[in-house]
Amino acid sequence: MACIDARGLRKTYGTTIALDSIDLKVETGRILGLIGPNGAGKTTALSAILGLASYEGELKVLGRDPWRDRDELMRDVCFIADVAVLPRWMKVSQALDYVAGVHPRFDRDKAEAFLDKTDIKRSSLVRSLSKGMVTQLHLALIMAIDAKLLVLDEPTLGLDILYRKSFYDTLLNDYFDHSRTIVVTTHQVEEVQHILTDLMFLNRGRIVLDCSMEAFEQRYAEVMVAPDQLAAARALNPIHERQVFGRGLLLFDGVDRKTLATFGEVRTPSIADLFVAVIGADAASAKGEAA
Amino acid sequence: MSPVELVNGVTNVAGQPTSFKTRPLFWSIRRELWENRSIYIGPLAVAAVVLAGIFIGALRLPDRAFQMIAALAPAKQVEAMSIPYDFAAFAILVTGFIVAVFYSLGALQGERRDRSILFWKSLPVSDLTTVIAKAAIPLVVIPVVSFAIILATLLIIMLASLIILPLRGMPVTMLLSAFPIGSTTLDIVYTLVVLALWHAPIWAWLMLVSGWARRATFLWAFGPPLALSLFEKLAFNSTYVWSLLHYRVTGAIGQAYDLKDGASGMGHLSLQQMDPLKYLMSPGLWLGLAVAAAFFAAAVWQRRYRTPL
Numbered sequence: 001m002a003c004i005d006a007r008g009l010r011k012t013y014g015t016t017i018a019l020d021s022i023d024l025k026v027e028t029g030r031i032l033g034l035i036g037p038n039g040a041g042k043t044t045a046l047s048a049i050l051g052l053a054s055y056e057g058e059l060k061v062l063g064r065d066p067w068r069d070r071d072e073l074m075r076d077v078c079f080i081a082d083v084a085v086l087p088r089w090m091k092v093s094q095a096l097d098y099v100a101g102v103h104p105r106f107d108r109d110k111a112e113a114f115l116d117k118t119d120i121k122r123s124s125l126v127r128s129l130s131k132g133m134v135t136q137l138h139l140a141l142i143m144a145i146d147a148k149l150l151v152l153d154e155p156t157l158g159l160d161i162l163y164r165k166s167f168y169d170t171l172l173n174d175y176f177d178h179s180r181t182i183v184v185t186t187h188q189v190e191e192v193q194h195i196l197t198d199l200m201f202l203n204r205g206r207i208v209l210d211c212s213m214e215a216f217e218q219r220y221a222e223v224m225v226a227p228d229q230l231a232a233a234r235a236l237n238p239i240h241e242r243q244v245f246g247r248g249l250l251l252f253d254g255v256d257r258k259t260l261a262t263f264g265e266v267r268t269p270s271i272a273d274l275f276v277a278v279i280g281a282d283a284a285s286a287k288g289e290a291a
Numbered sequence: 292m293s294p295v296e297l298v299n300g301v302t303n304v305a306g307q308p309t310s311f312k313t314r315p316l317f318w319s320i321r322r323e324l325w326e327n328r329s330i331y332i333g334p335l336a337v338a339a340v341v342l343a344g345i346f347i348g349a350l351r352l353p354d355r356a357f358q359m360i361a362a363l364a365p366a367k368q369v370e371a372m373s374i375p376y377d378f379a380a381f382a383i384l385v386t387g388f389i390v391a392v393f394y395s396l397g398a399l400q401g402e403r404r405d406r407s408i409l410f411w412k413s414l415p416v417s418d419l420t421t422v423i424a425k426a427a428i429p430l431v432v433i434p435v436v437s438f439a440i441i442l443a444t445l446l447i448i449m450l451a452s453l454i455i456l457p458l459r460g461m462p463v464t465m466l467l468s469a470f471p472i473g474s475t476t477l478d479i480v481y482t483l484v485v486l487a488l489w490h491a492p493i494w495a496w497l498m499l500v501s502g503w504a505r506r507a508t509f510l511w512a513f514g515p516p517l518a519l520s521l522f523e524k525l526a527f528n529s530t531y532v533w534s535l536l537h538y539r540v541t542g543a544i545g546q547a548y549d550l551k552d553g554a555s556g557m558g559h560l561s562l563q564q565m566d567p568l569k570y571l572m573s574p575g576l577w578l579g580l581a582v583a584a585a586f587f588a589a590a591v592w593q594r595r596y597r598t599p600l
Contacts, residue, residue: 052412052598070595074415081409085599088405089326101318102416138410 001063003028003149003181004049008057011044018044020205021057026198028148029178033192034185035275036202042185045202046153049183050079062148075104078142079151086134088127092120099141111144114174132163139167143175150175152184156191164188168195189271201275203282209274221252222269223260233263240277251277315416319424320432326401327394330433334440337386338379342447345375349455357459372452376470379444380479384486387437391429395494396512398425399502399594406599418594422498426587429494434483441479445470481547481565489543492579495586502593505600538575546573 004026011019019041026032036042047053049061051070059066064073086095092115100108115122118136126134135155142150156164172195176182186192199216201209211219225233225248234241236259238250251269252260260266324330360371399422402408411421449470456463497512504511520532544550547570570576 047598050413052409054596070412071415071417074413079409079413081413082406085406085409087326087402087407087410090322091325094322094325098318098322099414101321102313102315102414104313104415 001028002026002060003030004059004061004183006048006057006059009045009048009059010056011041011048011053012056017205019048019055022202022205022207024200024207024210026181026183028181030197031176031182031184031195032198032200033189033196033271034183034200034202035189035271036185037279039204040202041205042202043153044205046079046081046151046183046185050077050081050151076148077151078145078147078149079153080135080138080142080155081151081153082157084131084134086126086138088125090126091122092124092126092129092137093122095126095137095141096122099145103145105146106141107144107146109144111140114140114143114170132159135159135163135167139170143170148180150180150182152182152186154186155184156186156188164191168192171195189275193271196271199271201278203279204286208282209278216271216274217268219254220269220274221255221257221260222267222273223250223252223263224248224265225250225263229263236260239281240273315420316424319416319420320427323398323424323428324432327397327428329390330394330428331436331440333390334383334386334433334437337382338440338444341379341382342444345379345448346451346455349375349451354459357461361461373470376445376448379448380441383437383441383444384482387433388486388490391433391490391494392497394428394433395425395497396501396508398428398498399590399597400504400508400600403597403600408597408599418591422587422591422594425498426494430487430491434487438479438483442476445472445475478565481567482544485543485547485570488576489539489546489579491583492586493539495583495590499586499590499593502590502597539579542575543570546570546575 002025004024006022006024008021009019009024010017010021022041022045024045034042034045044053048055048059049066051061051066051068051073054067061073062076066073090098096108096111099106099111115137118133118140120129120133120137120140126137129137139155156167159167168191171182184192184196196213198212199209200207223233224244227247230248233248233250236252236255239253240251242249250263251273257266360368363371402411453463497508500512501508516532516536520530520536523529523532547566548564549566549569550564
């Protein structure tokens, strides 16, 4: 059974189409990065998966209908929807008490042990903690819950690089195992590249790229090409080209690496570079359709 | 293997979810008390102010006032003695009402404004449990808090009287007849239950508005009913809406007590005047509860769709 299985998932707000009939399947044990520009429909998709918003189409999360069975689903699903949604009036100890009191799969000792590694005091109010500490606290609560699916919507927004780095390291080392599934959206794609197993680009309510990271590494290649060889390289149909230090940096999709090696050193592109290429092309084609 | 792993291992075999004892309703109510400390601080502060005022007033009273009370017939003496208590009890009741109004207006709005609704919704607590917990504050918690504070106030007044009365040459014996603890306790409980049930549709309406309005909950809650009664007065020169509103706020006492013996409103009501049967037969009670149930149901339904503001 897939952890998340959506067919024709659609959501409209008035005349705005937030999600345009997407099909999505996430198997257990994967870490999916859902990447897209602002307003692409990422948060809408996550809201549907978490049972926070109604939708059209078919959607099963852990075999359940999230809109109808949200309460039961939340025993097995955790999410950090945003930074700083922990109630500011709450004490750290109260947050622990409350989650322990309502969540059947919460392991308080685990949360306490994680908090002991931070500078967070039990008697502190959330409002008195720094943004990074609030995220640590939220992470401590979430990681102590034995959930099957963890959804992270911009979990590191506004954090400094040390907190961001430790956030993902902790998640990967102390939490993730292959019985769990993680879906993460973020704009800081460089930082998640090495932890993802799957990648999905969303633009204007549609999926414009859906591949595993192994496939990503095989399909896409980037070569720095000297000006005199540019014409020959362009003949291989790069999907994107930009200028760096007077040389062309060309991005190819599905072109044999040996062929490309004749132009220079072949690298796997960063997700960010591919994002710019794919979303840029998608935006251009949208303009073309409109015109 | 750690104990936790053991538990998981066992339950995984059985195919059941790991189940530690959870009490979502209990913890949801506790969290309301953590967030809204005015629920008990408000009535406590008022009780303290009123008590301090009463004592200083009693100490400053000239001996002549006490002689006048002493000269009254015993029944009148008792009445005079219980004035401070009645006043304190009334002040605490009114404070509880005001606290409940402000609590209810913020109950479903605050969590949307500070975005914490996303945190609450990430936990396995249903919208129904959440709304029940919030409704329990004006319906149960504030009455219980008021009861405890009123009773404590009464005891403090009695204890203080034990000191003040002999100083002023008054017999202490009349204290117990002025404050019959047993029947007063019953009276407080009865009044609080009667008021809570009668006011249920008010709390339900305020909570519905707090879940629905994006801002200015106070205006949305009170504006339309007042505008409607103003419109009715201007257009038809009648006051049905206004009377209905007035009846809903103050009508409970008239339905729960037999007021024929001349006592009126919030004055000193005796046990003999209690009329639970009349109250239970009052259509106003049941209509009110039906409306409250509908509003609360709408509030639960509405919370499903709510996102941060």
